[in-house]
Amino acid sequence: MLRSLFSVGSFTLMSRVLGLFRDMLVARYLGTSMYSQAFVAAMRLPNMFRRIFGEGAFNTAFVPLFNRELADHGPDEARNFASNTFSWLATVLAVGTLVIIPGMPWFAKILVAGFEPEKYAITVAYSRIMFSYLLCMALSAHLSGVLNSLGRFSLPAFAPVLLNVLMLGVLLIVVPIAHLQGSLYHVGLWLSWAVCAAGFAQLGMLWISCKRHGMGIRLGKPKLTPRVRRLLVIMGPAVATAGVQQVNATIGTQIASMQDKAVSFLSWADRLYQLPNGLIGVAFGVVLLPQITRLVRSGKELEARERMKEGIAFAMLLTLPAAAALIAAGDEFVAVLFQRGQWTASDSYATGLAVAAYGFGLPAFVLTKVLLPGFFARENTRTPLKLALITVSVDVGSALSLYFFFRQWGIGHFGVALATSIASWVNVFLLTRGLRGFLQIDRALVKKLARTLIAAAISGLVVWGGSRGLAGWLAGVEWQRWLAAGLLVAAGGGVYGMMALALKATSLAELKAGFRR
Known part of the structure; x- marks a missing residue:
């Protein structure tokens, strides 16, 4: 599985890096x-x-x-x-x-x-x-x-x-x-x-x-063949599910448009957190769906279940440190990437708040991509629709209340982003319950996820402390800012790797086995 993920992830990384470079230039010319x-x-x-x-x-x-x-x-x-x-x-x-x-x-x-x-x-x-x-x-x-x-x-x-x-x-x-x-x-x-x-x-x-x-x-x-009719039967709830999710996103944009520049703040924050989400979440979703489908079709449901649990563990192994870094130093990363030309320090601060809010939901965004193939591989699109309707009601209610609560400090967009993350965690909880009988969260998986979380939290503290120690460079000239950001990423990643191995969140043998599959 990891070999296919690497194939998808490497090109996705190329696209996301070029996308970040593109966004830096767009921010330079257009600002907010x-x-x-x-x-x-x-x-x-x-x-x-x-x-x-x-x-x-x-x-x-x-x-x-x-x-x-x-x-x-x-x-x-x-x-x-x-x-x-x-x-x-x-x-x-x-x-x-x-x-x-x-x-x-x-x-x-x-x-x-x-x-x-x-x-x-x-x-x-x-x-x-x-x-x-x-x-x-x-x-x-x-x-x-x-x-x-x-x-x-x-x-x-x-x-x-x-x-x-x-x-x-x-x-x-x-x-x-x-x-x-x-x-x-x-x-x-x-x-x-x-x-x-x-x-x-x-x-x-x-x-x-x-x-x-x-x-x-x-x-x-x-x-209109029988196979197309079957496609329409399955696709109907899927279209409704996707439609509900997009209506949800649209409502968030509508709410944010009441605050000047809020649409831009959320959009640029979305660009930053979509880097790990695209690399990990999209890659897992793309690879898992055909793999689990083939296993289910071959009558190898037990192997399909194990493949999904393996996907959850590996996805969180890659996602949690990225989420910790976005929460710990989101505004610093925004400033390094976008703060030049018409982009101001206040724009970086406001966008950084949204980045931190999305960082909290990043593991949930990725887990959603990993869990959904468990439904779609068995041609079940109705259950995700029902769960999406519940999630949307949570998101809309949270976005409205949190927007007006935080607007008094001029950061209503932070409430909209935070509501999206909260709703995503609710969705993960509901999807996991919906997969009962197919997905079994055993003790070994819980221990592995707990160890991964501890390693990620420690790496986040390192990034947070490093951003304070390198504050002068992060506010300095161009080369100092980039060097400081590189040091933060290297320090956080290095500490996370050592802690993940020390806490046995993973092992070199396990990683090698994943690449062979």
Whole structure:
């Protein structure tokens, strides 16, 4: 399992590092101006629909059924099934795109009703350009599901790199050559076109890869076959689940839009915590779903259970130290990454608060990705829907109460981020209960998680103390800030590694065995 995770994680790391570099340049040019707020809000709309109809809902239903076709009827029938579902998805998304782009002034109100007229108009303009990204990325997610089912994880993990490469091209080449540094609206406009182009580039690359691996997907007239009906039956609750989660995120954005710059603070904080979440959570979710599906389909349910417990232990081994570091020194890391140009020290402090709040929920975000394959591999999408409805009610209630509570100190966005983390832990508790009979949390796993938590807490204290000792360098010139941040990461990581081995949270033999599987 670790070998596949390493394959996915290495390309995801490349994408996230390039993404951080991209975000540093975006922060330098746009800061937390209304153009920055409009751009990040505009990206949320296609991402929201992509997660509902693309990778989130569609693939959770598609991957188990595609694996069944592959195992029971062979590659030809599996290819026909994939082509038909691809055609259905393309048709639905194309119709939706043709409806939403002209109606963008109305649809944008879903996210940013609190924006003033000028900022709202800019958001609409950027959204219209970027919305075709939805069509491309949802179809790309489908093709990634095909490749992952074939045991091909590298290229789907590499595909998001193209988005960052094109956006960096705009920031490093187009903006300086065209002297757009003072025209913030046009910087956002060029970035929007880069997002649009990246969607088509990723789709083309994955389509070619499927063809090379004997799964050439053909676009044709969609047919309502019994297999497609089964897909719709399973996908219905999955779409509703993803829709509930995105409605939840949308409500959080709406609440935050009542505070100036809050949407930007949350967005930049999201970028930072998504680095470990993407490396660990997404990688585990991508690898575990097809693996557990194959084991369940082969009647090896006991082995599937062990694989999930192994996934939980390894996921927390990687996640808990990252969460500790974000809580201990979130604002310091934000300052090193983004504080230059139009980005101010107060922006770093406000964003750092949200980073710490998300850091508290980071283990829960990752655990959710690990636990959900236990439902989807058995074609159970109804239970996650019921649990998502409960989680959303917790999140909305918490976000409203915590936002207004913290707003009196001017940090209402901290309450919104904290509510998301609280709701995620509630979701983990509910998912674990829902997997009773399949997932058994035994004493050995609890001991291992407890030891991992202790090691992570000690490493967090080291990072916190180090950030105080290196405060002068963290506020110094560019090279001092980067060196100080590197020392903090090295010290925290080194102490964590030694403590994890000393406390027997893991062992070298266990890690080697994980790479062999």
